[in-house]
Amino acid sequence: MKITVSINLGGYSFSIDEDAYSELKRYLKNLELHFAGEESSSEILADIEARMAELFRARIAGYKQVININDVNQVISVMGTPEDITDNGGPGAKDKFSSPRYHRMYRDPDHRIIGGVCAGMGAYWNIEPWIIRVIFFVLAMMGGLGVLIYLVLYIVLPEARTTAQKIEMKGNPVNIHNIQESVKKEFNTVRKNMKL
Amino acid sequence: MDLENTKAQMRKGILEYCILSILSRSSCYASDIIKELKEAKVIVVEGTLYPLLTRQKNAGLLSYRWEESQQGPPRKYYELTSEGHTYLDDLDRSWDELVESVNLIRTR
Numbered sequence: 001m002k003i004t005v006s007i008n009l010g011g012y013s014f015s016i017d018e019d020a021y022s023e024l025k026r027y028l029k030n031l032e033l034h035f036a037g038e039e040s041s042s043e044i045l046a047d048i049e050a051r052m053a054e055l056f057r058a059r060i061a062g063y064k065q066v067i068n069i070n071d072v073n074q075v076i077s078v079m080g081t082p083e084d085i086t087d088n089g090g091p092g093a094k095d096k097f098s099s100p101r102y103h104r105m106y107r108d109p110d111h112r113i114i115g116g117v118c119a120g121m122g123a124y125w126n127i128e129p130w131i132i133r134v135i136f137f138v139l140a141m142m143g144g145l146g147v148l149i150y151l152v153l154y155i156v157l158p159e160a161r162t163t164a165q166k167i168e169m170k171g172n173p174v175n176i177h178n179i180q181e182s183v184k185k186e187f188n189t190v191r192k193n194m195k196l
Numbered sequence: 197m198d199l200e201n202t203k204a205q206m207r208k209g210i211l212e213y214c215i216l217s218i219l220s221r222s223s224c225y226a227s228d229i230i231k232e233l234k235e236a237k238v239i240v241v242e243g244t245l246y247p248l249l250t251r252q253k254n255a256g257l258l259s260y261r262w263e264e265s266q267q268g269p270p271r272k273y274y275e276l277t278s279e280g281h282t283y284l285d286d287l288d289r290s291w292d293e294l295v296e297s298v299n300l301i302r303t304r
Contacts, residue, residue: 011269031243040250047226047246047272054227057268080241 010053016067034082103171106160223275
């Protein structure tokens with residue numbers, strides 16, 4: 001048994017499995033970020049949603065009532081991932097971070113004092129970088145731990161170079177759903193790392 | 197050299213031209229355009245079409261109108277503006293020139 005969600009996509013109403021729903025939502029969110037710099041990006045998204053609604057209707061015509069994860073994956077492969085749609089690379093020119101996610105920590109080269117670690121953390125959590133800098137400074141004064149943590153983060157965190165990365169760095173306006181997702185993601189990564 | 201990437205670059209260049217060409221015959225619903233582009237194998241993922249249509253519309257080459265549909269919500273029908281027709285005529289000429297140039301080199 002599965003829980004289904006009711007959605008309005010391109011003016012059609014659909015019942016969709018919960019897992020399929022979150023996948024679809026993630027995909028549309030990624031597209032939204034992808035077209036963020038574009039003039040009339042909302043119009044492009046509305047057109048894409050309308051087309052996806054049509055494809056879903058064709059898939060569930062007649063015998064099915066609920067959209068499942070399989071349908072979502074099929075329709076996404078027909079529409080293409082943001083990497084496939086991109087204009088300057090085309091298929092084959094994959095981004096360095098091909099796993100689609102929309103909030104991750106980077107070093108921020110635009111607002112850096114030393115290496116951009118604190119600026120990046122500030123952008124990620126949406127707090128003033130100076131607060132983080134003060135914490136690091138205090139930790140550095142008390143036995144040098146701050147320096148060590150800073151160095152590790154400097155090595156581990158990639159620099160935000162492209163616009164897409166800079167948007168990812170800031171992430172989305174904080175809401176319950178996003179917090180839930182990021183916590184879940186973080187938890188999974190930690191669990192995966194523990195197993196290794 | 198990445199063959200797939202080179203092919204994708206070639207396709208991308210002519211995609212815009214193909215869209216205008218399709219619309220020069222009659223006004224079209226986006227899914228009809230997709231169908232033709234797919235049959236002609238000039239498009240791989242459908243998502244590529246929509247940003248192009250919006251850009252061409254913003255550039256004044258296309259306009260659209262909403263039309264009622266029996267199967268669901270109203271549909272967007274795109275058509276070429278007069279500016280779009282002039283633009284396409286220009287592209288037609290430069291396409292002929294390109295084909296000629298490439299043929300000249302290939303048959304030498």
